[in-house]
């Protein structure tokens with residue numbers, strides 16, 4: 001019931017045993033432009049007892065500061081250093097592993113800025129674009145045929161291909177919207193080549209960036225997708241929790257050969273005392 005969702009959250013002993021929480025944004029904290037019912041109260045409960053939180057998102061469209069503004073607008077307290085975006089993880093990967101080179105970037109201004117800050121020369125909207133040495137792809141809502149053509153030409157000529165994620169879709173109130181993975185698949189189909197690097201969850205770069213913000217301690221990684229959030233946490237050696245407010249249904253998780261440590265119907269139910277007695281925070285492994 002909505003009334004129960006907004007009640008103060010009393011953390012369960014299981015939740016209290018963790019020091020840090022990695023919280024996925026889409027499908028866990030919010031869906032589209034609406035906060036998940038009760039999620040703000042769950043976050044308040046974590047903060048009230050001094051737990052540290054990092055928000056992690058595979059959405060390549062916005063800056064950490066833009067996510068903080070959205071979090072506050074939807075009723076969540078947050079600071080920019082608590083948000084690890086796939087764009088920030090991409091910038092770190094490129095600056096550490098790539099020499100400066102000509103880059104064609106499909107994505108928002110925020111993503112282009114991350115690539116430029118990593119030392120790459122942006123050749124978007126120039127005659128060099130189809131001859132770029134590096135193609136970076138992050139989904140955005142104005143993706144078009146000309147971008148796909150340029151990316152396919154550059155990669156066919158030997159450019160390295162870096163995708164922010166393989167997330168095929170992301171949840172929105174009217175149903176799934178195509179994510180970076182759907183667009184990346186078009187470039188891969190057009191070139192017969194797989195991406196050279198993927199940055200976002202479930203790849204390790206995101207978890208390394210998040211852990212660097214948290215320091216030592218027990219971490220619980222919470223998200224709404226088995227293939228992204230749970231698989232990524234498991235690969236990073238972290239306990240995982242699946243919430244059912246986004247892309248996944250419970251039977252998928254329970255049938256999985258690698259189930260999450262916990263399953264909760266929502267963030268609140270996952271973390272709250274009530275969950276222990278209702279078996280929604282049950283060990284499934």
Ligand SMILES: [Mg+2]
Nearest residue numbers: 024026027224
């Ligand atoms: Mg999600």
